[in-house]
Amino acid sequence: MISFQPTEEQQMIMDTVRSFALEQMREQGHEAEESRTLSTSLLASAKELGLIPANIPEQYGGFGEGHSALTGTLFAEELGYGDLSAALHILSPASVATPLVAFGTEEQKQTYLPKFAEDSFFASAALVEPTWNFDPAELKTTAQKTENGYVISGQKSHVITDGEGEQLFLLYARDEETGTTQAFLVERTAEGVTVGERERGMGLGALRYHTVTFDEVEVPAAAKLGGDGGVDVTKLLNYARVGTAALATGLAKASYEYAQEYAKNREAFGKPVAQFQSIAFMLAEMRIAVESMRLLTWEAAWKLDQNEDATQAAVLAKQYADEYVLQVADRAVQILGGHGYIREYPVERWLREARVFGAVEGLAMV
């Protein structure tokens, strides 16, 4: 039966995260970027929301009924609506938890999933590689099978960290035995792991992400996610596609709303600029774009949850979101005119952040 109505429980999560996004995330966005630091109290409050454990089944220490990509997209949109740097940091552990729930062996789930409820625990994916033609299907990082496990070598970029402390990586590499992309659970403290300098980009100044080198890192066979069978990386990439599309939707919605409020209050030629069709039509199109992004994302996430073949829907949702988040953010800057270019106003930062979606794949997962 067709419905566009979230469940009561989902609605509750959305409302909670939206308040958090508006009252706390949005509040610190500017300062966080200028200082290149996410406030620790913000991240502590985010932990208290329990979004990651909410998507982990109870038997593994979470408090969810099970994993739902759709529920994930609902709260990811709200996080993206708040602040993208903080959202990516907060969602980072999900990029490990979701693959564990989907493909982990019983032992892997028992070992790792309960940790996600711990305060000090942090995890992130190591997927992206520092090359212009990065392709998750053809990774340059390799995993060579040995007698006891694997030896992994390669370089990753855009690996989110929580500072200097311990953390768990889900490291993607080309399994030389099968020629497929596989994922490995690797501790940051493992020998051969070097976390390099913090990276800087056009946007996301507050987000701590690094280039990480893996130099002949030895891991036991049990570190391979899913055991001998491994993972279906297509499915994981689909979780990433809907997750990033949801974040993009949130960012687009923030830009659209900000521009709309501004246009209603800013007067020119004797009336609010929103009363000129040239502005009003842009706002109408922005609204349509946001709604379109959201619905495509919902449908793809729903298909994933139904265990249907969701690749086409997820790819379409992602590419659509990549394109339109940039367009909406750009128009928000345009509507604010000169003010839109000034760093005091958030829309210029949002435009710089919006560009990341089409440029870097797999930054988040739900």
Add this chain to the structure above:
Amino acid sequence: MIDFSKPKPILMQEQILDGIAKQVMRPISRKYDDLETTHEHPWEYTNAIWAGMQMMGFGGLTMQDDNEKMESNPKRPPLANQIIIHMIERLSYGDAGIYLCTPGGALGGAAVAAAGTPEQKKHFLARFSSGEPKWGAMAMTEPHAGSDTANIRTRATLSEDGKEWILNGEKIFVTGGRMAGQDSEGFILVWATVDPTLGRAGMKSFVVEANTPGMKVTKLEKKMGIRASDTAAILFDNCRIPFDNVLGDPDLATPEAIRANTSKAGFQGAMATFDATRPAVAASAVGIGNATLEFLKEFLAKQGVEIRYGVPYQKQSAIERDILRMEADLRAAWLLTLKAAWLMDQKLPNSLEASMCKVKAGEVVTWVTQKAVEIMGPEGYSTKHLIEKWMRDAKINDIFEGTGQVNRGVVARLILGYKSTELR
């Protein structure tokens, strides 16, 4: 719970409609596109769909609001508008021009369903599900007033004894006007003012039975596309209709009653009609787009051009990027349309969503079909395929039931909370 699975009634009609689209409509697409000059009716289709309607029940196909009937049985959820848009999508996938020849109330029926009293609905809509095929149509546009509907000049005056309305004026661009007003026992729903000094409040809609004396089809337009469907100019010259044929409570439709009441019910009736008809137009647009994309992908596959999903941008071919964008845009248009229809079935406000899906679908299908011709090059331009026809058919969806610009205006006013005096 958010859910995208199609309910049973929609799955059931889909098979029948898909068969009609492929086996009945497509083979005669070119014929009726070419036959515009003689305006022959596509009876091959009408007979097939009429039989199909008798099998499926008439709710969706006649564009009647079937939800009231469904509500009497609590086990059956309200689906009428969702059923309708799925039906329209599939038939337009077959042929958008011929789809517009589907027997039933069409926009006229939708207006009665949206603004009529229960008695009026029963009285005027029953005909569409029995006997010979019949058509309804809606006459809004005039030579000097298109989307500016509040400015229409067709007059409805009361007869001296107060028992009849007398219509005078000229309507143009009446989709299916000849089928509804002349060639079947249907009706034309005519928008007219009971008193021009009342502005929008004076605007009412009137049911004029086919072949009522004083109503005459004066011209059939020649068009870029949707040629199988007639587009009529209709003249009203002292056309007398019963007092009860004004939609809504007739006693509230007189100029005196309107002055006393100062409600805008008449114009709001027109707007409520758009809430149903804009998603219907959007669904037709998506149907054409889906036909185009399917044909294009099959054509490319035959040429050995593969479309891959999940390849990084840097590795996608220009055609892959085009196709993916076309698919995403079309899917977005469809989901917006579906949501607008779902809201209506839930009896929730949907004016914003109705205009949003219309804007999106009208623009997308125009672009998608034009792009498809470009990708297929000389093959796309040639009349040996239907792609060129679909491009011509597509464009109307960005125009009728409010142009893309008019609907952007509606969306903008609704999201900004502006009245039409604040944002024109």
